[in-house]
Amino acid sequence: MTPILSVQGLRKDYGNGQGCFDIDFELFAGEVLCIVGESGSGKSTLLATLAGKLAADDGSVVFRDKNERAHELTRLAEAERRRLARSEWGYVTQHARDGLRMNVSAGANVSERLMALGERHYGRLRAAAADWLEKVEIGADRLDDKPCAFSGGMQQRLQIARNLVTRPRLVFMDEPTGGLDVSVQARFLDLTRRLVHDNRIAVIMVTHDLGVARLLAQRTLVMQGGRVVEAGLTDQILDDPQHPYTQLLVSSILQA
Amino acid sequence: MTEPFSPPSANLDDRWRYNFGFLDENTKRMLRRALLKAVAVPGYQVPFGSREMPLPYGWGTGGIQLTAAVIGHEDVLKVIDQGADDTTNAVNIRRFFARVAGVATTTVTRDATLIQTRHRIPETPLAEGQIMVFQVPEPEPLRTLEASEVETRKLHAHQEYGLMHVKLYEDIARYGHIATSYDYPVMVNRRYLASPSPIPKFDNPKLHRSPALMLFGAGREKRLYAIPPYTEVESLAFEDHPFEAQHWSQACALCGSSDSYLDEIIADDAGVRQFVCSDTDHCRQQREAAQ
Structure with a gap:
């Protein structure tokens, strides 16, 4: 190996x-x-x-x-x-502010890396973001909330989702x-x-x-x-x- | 060529004058070099040494400097502000160049060889040989999402433009459609992401393969860029949310035009509203043609 x-x-x-x-x-x-x-x-x-x-x-x-x-x-x-x-790669920082975009929604944060890799279909981006929010135990109803409305623990979990979305x-x-x-x-x-x-x-x-x-x-x-x-x-x-x-x-x- | 500097004298005919086009020849040369580079690399933001102009930053200093750099004795100048030829900014800039360059001015798009504009591209289709000069407040389309100039330059260099779609994503998530209605980001020549300046997205399709040369100047930000004639210009969008320009359900209240960009105007104290062409020259031509 x-x-x-x-x-x-x-x-x-x-x-x-x-x-x-x-x-x-x-x-x-x-x-x-x-x-x-x-x-x-x-x-x-x-x-x-x-x-x-x-x-x-x-x-x-x-x-x-x-x-x-x-x-x-x-x-x-x-x-x-x-x-x-x-x-x-992914990079999860100690302070969520350094690793997230605080002025755009959770959904945009999660799908940003997919867009960076060339995904240009809004429906698919949104589905992937909702899926990953569920995976990190954040309700899909928080998809359009900004990370500043999240607790510290949720922000860190959002960072995980944002990084792992591209596997x-x-x-x-x-x-x-x-x-x-x-x-x-x-x-x-x-x-x-x-x-x-x-x-x-x-x-x-x-x-x-x-x-x-x-x-x-x-x-x-x-x-x-x-x-x-x-x-x-x-x-x-x-x-x-x-x-x-x-x-x-x-x-x-x-x-x- | 440089007109010789004449010292002030008692003779009124021999009074001191500004250099042709206000700027000195060295500044114009600097600007023209930057413009050549901009034309060679469509959409790329070229830094230039922005000069102090006799109007404040944000009033079109970038546009004025570009106009001063390219204007010649034979040029016919038109200046538009919000589509109109008779607004304060347009009137003043037109008079400024009439005075410092002595060139002919016009309000008719077809007669103009050089058109300085803020917010609009004329409805009359542009022709080969015409030059549009845009006044740009913020040349960097990624600026609202990425504050660092070092980083945005890297994003351009590596062509990493996923970030721009983050903004469009936010629009759809919040409003159900791409709500960006002006300064709508474009991809120039399939390479550089650029701001078309705050023109309404209604005008974006006019940039695509336009026969005219488009020059963009941002005086405060000290950047200029260009879209050469017949360059491919694509407005960004999602596959399932394609680019769409604005539509109006009514026609212009003055000329009846149904395919131009309309402004909403409050007509009297009772709050009566009407929609009229934003392009005053187009509106006048339509009315004259109808008579």
Whole structure:
């Protein structure tokens, strides 16, 4: 089995010791990978670099698309990268305001990616949007409401619908549960797990919460000071943490 | 060519004058270079160094600069504002060029070689050799959805125009039909998305394969673009909600024309309303022909 994403020696250096360094990992189709670490550990930088929002300083990132064609992301032309971003990837942000268009309706938000891929039939767009709203447990009667009328949890679920509507191969998530309270978080994670499993979507999720990793991820990377200090199966990391920092993280969540 | 600068003197016949067409020759050259590029790449917004003009931004400074750049001694100028030749803006711009360029002016579309316009394309079909100059307030059709100029330029460069359909989608979701009635976005030469300036969508079909050269100038935004003669211009739409121009159930109250763009006018203090042609030249011709 070939990985859909292989990262080797990836480095993004801000020049003051900050950034991410010597990152190596592989991601397979349908797999959920969590990147955990404290604030400033370089996890969001890593995600943004992988998604092409930041330019890498060194290393290689190879992505395989639906047709098994390999793309070296660090050397990809911008046009090609944007094409991949709208057809093969999704990006769910921590703040819904960054990931949604707040001044157009939920239906338009969901169908925007379909329109970007060339769908020009209003009836079909609307049907797809209604279908996906149902899938993320938002009533189809909210189709014409603007996201600003939605609760925080609904906005995050709308982001999921907006990204998954084109059935991407890989979705980047940057602390999607950051601003949600515990019960809303649980519902969001449950839904995300079901949708990515059903559609065989690979996810790279950044979080500072090992609990989120435990619920969703098959594998976890633990980052500190811009480097991966421990990587492996999530259960293994939780049950038998090796690195002192991971031990600290695990002990803090188990006590809670 | 540049007319020599004459210093003021006691002799009244030797008074200081503006350069032909108000703008200096270097500015006109800059504008003409930008215009050549615009004609070469139909629909592409070319940046230019917009000048201070003797009227405020938003009153047609972009259009005036383009007119000044292309006008010649032989030109016959017509200026339209909201379809009319006798509104303040139209009268003033026409008089301005009569004074600073000494060219002939007209209100008859057929006689004009250069037509500066705001809001309308004349009902009289345009002919080869005529130039339309549009005053454009906002050259970027994607601006209401994407505030960043860096991003909209990338969207144009990569031809990512799905966003424009988001606006049309919103129209249908809210009103049941595409409610955008003016400044209706067009695809020029199957490549660049462009704003046709705030003309009613009634006029959009006149842009398609028009024999006249269409020039668009936005003074405040410092952008100009062009639609060369016989260029394909398509109004955006959905497959199941095709483009449709406005229709009226009545004819013009003055000339009886049933195929022109009509304005609703309040006729008296009692609130009596009538619909009349927005194109005053067309209306006059229809009435003269009827007599």
